[in-house]
Amino acid sequence: MSVNPGRLYNSVDELMKQFDTAVGKRFKELDVNHRLVGNGNKGVLGQIVEEGVFHYPINSDHNADFPNLGIELKTTGIWNRKRDISAKERLPLCAFDYIATENTPFEDSYVWSKCKSLLIAIYEYLDGMPYGEMMLLKGFLHAFTKSDIEVIRNDYEILQNKIKAGKADEISETDTNYLSACTSGAGHGKKDVTASRHFGIDLKPRKFALKGGYMTQIIRKILTKQEVESIIEAAELKENSIEDIITSRFKPYFGKKESELIDLLGKPTDSKNRFERYVAAMLGAKGKVNSVEEFAKANIQLKTIRLEENGTIEQNMSFPAFSFIDVANQEWEDSEFREMMTNQKFLFAIFENINGEYVFKKIKFWSIPDSILDNDGQKVFNELKDVLLSGNIVRGFQTQKDGKVIRLNNFPKSASNPYIHIRPHGQDGGDTNPLPVPDKLTGLTEYTKQCFWLKKSYILSVIKGN
DNA sequence: GCATGATCATGC
DNA sequence: GCATGATCATGC
Numbered sequence: 001m002s003v004n005p006g007r008l009y010n011s012v013d014e015l016m017k018q019f020d021t022a023v024g025k026r027f028k029e030l031d032v033n034h035r036l037v038g039n040g041n042k043g044v045l046g047q048i049v050e051e052g053v054f055h056y057p058i059n060s061d062h063n064a065d066f067p068n069l070g071i072e073l074k075t076t077g078i079w080n081r082k083r084d085i086s087a088k089e090r091l092p093l094c095a096f097d098y099i100a101t102e103n104t105p106f107e108d109s110y111v112w113s114k115c116k117s118l119l120i121a122i123y124e125y126l127d128g129m130p131y132g133e134m135m136l137l138k139g140f141l142h143a144f145t146k147s148d149i150e151v152i153r154n155d156y157e158i159l160q161n162k163i164k165a166g167k168a169d170e171i172s173e174t175d176t177n178y179l180s181a182c183t184s185g186a187g188h189g190k191k192d193v194t195a196s197r198h199f200g201i202d203l204k205p206r207k208f209a210l211k212g213g214y215m216t217q218i219i220r221k222i223l224t225k226q227e228v229e230s231i232i233e234a235a236e237l238k239e240n241s242i243e244d245i246i247t248s249r250f251k252p253y254f255g256k257k258e259s260e261l262i263d264l265l266g267k268p269t270d271s272k273n274r275f276e277r278y279v280a281a282m283l284g285a286k287g288k289v290n291s292v293e294e295f296a297k298a299n300i301q302l303k304t305i306r307l308e309e310n311g312t313i314e315q316n317m318s319f320p321a322f323s324f325i326d327v328a329n330q331e332w333e334d335s336e337f338r339e340m341m342t343n344q345k346f347l348f349a350i351f352e353n354i355n356g357e358y359v360f361k362k363i364k365f366w367s368i369p370d371s372i373l374d375n376d377g378q379k380v381f382n383e384l385k386d387v388l389l390s391g392n393i394v395r396g397f398q399t400q401k402d403g404k405v406i407r408l409n410n411f412p413k414s415a416s417n418p419y420i421h422i423r424p425h426g427q428d429g430g431d432t433n434p435l436p437v438p439d440k441l442t443g444l445t446e447y448t449k450q451c452f453w454l455k456k457s458y459i460l461s462v463i464k465g466n
Numbered sequence: 467g468c469a470t471g472a473t474c475a476t477g478c
Numbered sequence: 479g480c481a482t483g484a485t486c487a488t489g490c
Contacts, residue, residue: 272483272485273484302483310467314486320481320482400487409470421469423469423471425483426481429471429473448472
């Protein structure tokens with residue numbers, strides 16, 4: 001192998017100084033080998049940083065990119081929208097080798113030896129902007145904390161055990177918390193030929209990746225310096241998984257009535273979020289449960305569910321309002337809702353109304369099955385997109401007995417799908433998002449914010465199941 | 467009791 | 479002021 005003349009960075013300082021010369025530049029300014037010409041896909045951005053910032057030839061070397069420093073370079077995009085900064089996507093690290101992973105301990109694994117120290121270059125991603133126009137924002141050295149390493153080791157072992165159990169074909173990104181084995185290679189039906197032959201089952205090509213939630217947290221920490229509450233110590237993680245630890249925190253409270261919970265945990269200001277506050281207190285969190293470091297990094301989202309005396313759930317489950325324009329411009333495969341649902345693990349905390357008082361019944365970790373997401377989710381998404389692009393949004397009006405007139409719309413309804421539907425989700429009717437095409441009937445250019453909802457009957461069947 | 471449209475309450 | 483988790487209200 002030839003010597004790489006450009007890779008002579010003798011210290012981290014020198015490396016970071018070199019990176020800083022590129023901060024604020026657009027990729028087209030750094031594209032010394034004209035990689036953006038013709039294709040201009042995001043895959044070339046990492047290569048442009050290697051060549052145009054650090055001046056070394058791209059390679060698929062087994063060593064880290066800066067071997068003498070033990071640092072691997074990664075380039076990744078961020079969203080900066082609404083009030084939040086977030087990672088655009090998971091960060092692929094290296095190939096997921098089914099055969100090697102089966103028998104290699106985490107400490108000796110390729111992914112750990114190559115990626116234990118990362119230089120992460122971030123750029124701001126903007127919808128519709130060519131990659132050449134996007135700008136390098138910042139580079140930072142990322143070292144995993146002790147807790148991170150325990151979680152990642154556990155994740156690695158979950159994947160390893162699945163391979164050992166002959167279930168390599170059942171690996172899914174929601175199996176793990178920070179480190180995942182995401183599918184790689186465009187298109188469906190791709191196979192990892194070597195591994196498929198070795199194990200005698202069809203296996204998708206995969207990569208080790210840091211999950212989106214984890215990336216979002218480390219990027220937010222760097223860019224916003226905000227403090228995040230942590231509820232789990234590294235020492236605890238040595239012996240137990242995040243799920244086990246969370247589950248054990250709830251144990252003393254199962255079966256307790258709300259009045260007993262108030263005695264034990266204190267009385268929240270009576271409000272719509274009081275069940276969330278009980279859960280936070282059980283976990284030892286002061287702030288919102290979903291903002292806790294371990295929840296955010298692992299993309300675990302708490303949802304409180306009330307089971308009524310008649311055995312039903314009264315409420316469907318809401319998600320953040322979407323942008324009509326984004327939906328109109330996106331394909332299902334890259335839609336935000338799909339991205340969110342494939343990466344999200346839910347923690348259901350179930351409170352059951354028994355004789356008029358809610359009792360903390362049980363918890364359940366859950367992710368939506370890929371089949372439902374990609375069949376029903378896709379169907380609903382496409383129907384929604386069609387309605388938005390057609391401009392046939394309002395289908396009529398209804399005068400209620402109090403004289404108020406409400407609008408009836410053509411969005412995919414609860415009655416039309418057993419799992420997923422579209423309904424309003426804003427502060428009130430005047431809380432709107434812009435439409436891609438004005439409504440034909442009313443001429444409205446904005447419409448009451450909407451979101452995807454999971455149907456309560458489906459949630460009920462999920463929590464009734466084992 | 468559900469479907470559908472609308473809105474509340476908190477926290478940042 | 480606004481995003482978001484959660485809930486309400488009407489009509490069938």
